[in-house]
Amino acid sequence: MRAEVRAVDGVPRLSEGDELGSYLPHDADVVAVASTAVSKVEGRVRPLDGFEPSERAESLAERNDADPRFTEAVLNESTELLIEEPFFLAVTRFGHVAPNAGIDRSNVEGDGNVVLLPEDPGESAGRIADTIGTPVVVTDTCGRAFRRGQTGVAVGWACIDAVRDWRGEEDLHGHELKATEEAVVDEIAGFANAAMGEGGGGTPAVAFYGVEAIVGSADDDTVFRREEDDIVRSALLDFKP
Amino acid sequence: MRAEVRAVDGVPRLSEGDELGSYLPHDADVVAVASTAVSKVEGRVRPLDGFEPSERAESLAERNDADPRFTEAVLNESTELLIEEPFFLAVTRFGHVAPNAGIDRSNVEGDGNVVLLPEDPGESAGRIADTIGTPVVVTDTCGRAFRRGQTGVAVGWACIDAVRDWRGEEDLHGHELKATEEAVVDEIAGFANAAMGEGGGGTPAVAFYGVEAIVGSADDDTVFRREEDDIVRSALLDFKP
Ligand SMILES: Nc1nc2c(ncn2[C@@H]2O[C@H](COP(=O)(O)OP(=O)(O)O)[C@@H](O)[C@H]2O)c(=O)[nH]1
Ligand SMILES: Nc1nc2c(ncn2[C@@H]2O[C@H](COP(=O)(O)OP(=O)(O)O)[C@@H](O)[C@H]2O)c(=O)[nH]1
Ligand SMILES: [Mn+2]
Ligand SMILES: [Mn+2]
Ligand SMILES: [Mn+2]
Ligand SMILES: [Mn+2]
Structure with a gap:
């Protein structure tokens, strides 16, 4: 892979009703957009x-x-x-x-x-993707368990696989892979977040070129873990500090 | 930011004692290396x-x-x-x-x-950084709480800030920022992981260009949360399923 990643310049201060898509490129493989920007135009x-x-x-x-x-x-x-x-x-x-x-x-x-946050960031991503004709990931800066600091994560996405499925593929030595699910939208959101910054940079969108290979077939999947599969969630609900 | 991100070609199947640095570029702003590759040359x-x-x-x-x-x-x-x-x-x-x-x-x-994993991935990163003269992040593909799928994270790093400190900087409207700590090495590791792939791609390293701004001053910090700051950890240790 040889990718180019460009923060999108020229976006003004956004307000409710602004057409966000009009500031975004139409020729990227994926465009990441900060949830803050989406929320502003959606009146949130x-x-x-x-x-x-x-x-x-x-x-x-x-x-x-x-x-x-x-x-x-x-x-x-x-x-x-x-x-x-x-x-x-x-x-x-x-x-x-x-x-x-x-x-x-x-x-x-x-x-x-x-x-x-947008009321339904997946729907927001879909609307923007329709406007610009490319896959979209809506990002937020977010903390996590076990690790210090915040990173960008995907809160919504459209026209891109949330999770890349490696099942059935082979490793270097011809064995079947064990690691099967890669949360590609989060890996994109993370690097986009680094390119946007947290401050007054005024760059709420990042365009990715040369990443066709990780966009996938846009299956209808998610990065949000189901409640019943989440031991950490059960432990927290059980915990009285 | 306008970054270029290139998977490093031409790395052979690695074995103990191989000089990993000899396959890596010397002119990048940061080079991410898969822990698997580091472990192989370190006899792990x-x-x-x-x-x-x-x-x-x-x-x-x-x-x-x-x-x-x-x-x-x-x-x-x-x-x-x-x-x-x-x-x-x-x-x-x-x-x-x-x-x-x-x-x-x-x-x-x-x-x-x-x-x-390498015995001390931070030390490994330091050794590789010394050889190639650029910052290094050692990555691994890893699961997480609350979210499906795995992503690349940093397990070691050298000559780069693990966490970017935004304290004291201003937002778009001149207010001081609340979000203060961004785990930049994880955001780099995540996108590097997407560029490497999990399979037989044979690309255990990824070079980043144009990202000087996020490399920082290489303070001696970490993304591993301290035990006493980690509520999720306490909840898990307390939990009897
Ligand atoms: N041009 C422009 N940039 C904005 C606006 N709001 C936020 N940004 C930029 O978007 C990026 C991410 O902002 P942040 O508040 O961290 O968004 P979040 O991560 O979605 O919570 C930063 O570069 C901000 O300066 C806006 O209204 N206009
Ligand atoms: N050239 C080469 N590539 C390797 C070697 N071992 C692993 N890789 C590649 O490194 C990348 C990451 O491998 P993976 O096993 O997922 O490493 P991990 O994420 O650190 O556990 C994939 O593209 C592998 O094909 C090796 O010995 N030589
Ligand atoms: Mn936010
Ligand atoms: Mn942010
Ligand atoms: Mn691994
Ligand atoms: Mn991997």
């Missing part, structure tokens, strides 16, 4: 004051020294908290596990606003 | 028959329908098991959390052999 920037804290939010906020309105936003966006203290690890309505349900306070106008 | 390919199962290995193997010799290898390479069943999630001697302590049965000659 919200004033904190719009969240009326429930009793549960008040009590969680107190235990975590958090803003009760922010806590309410996290509860609103999630189906379940896997960790309630000392931070919120939430399962979002679309099945992604993320601290604070992926709600951000950076790269949004005003002190009193938050950016929610 | 071992016959399964060399592992004499302890009582604990026999009992764990039985519970998991695993090979007792393989189980013994996993115990040997690790300081602790975070999950004992239905698979082994181990903390390696150098602090990395991985299924089976990262021990592989693919891309190694013979049916009765396994590839252990």
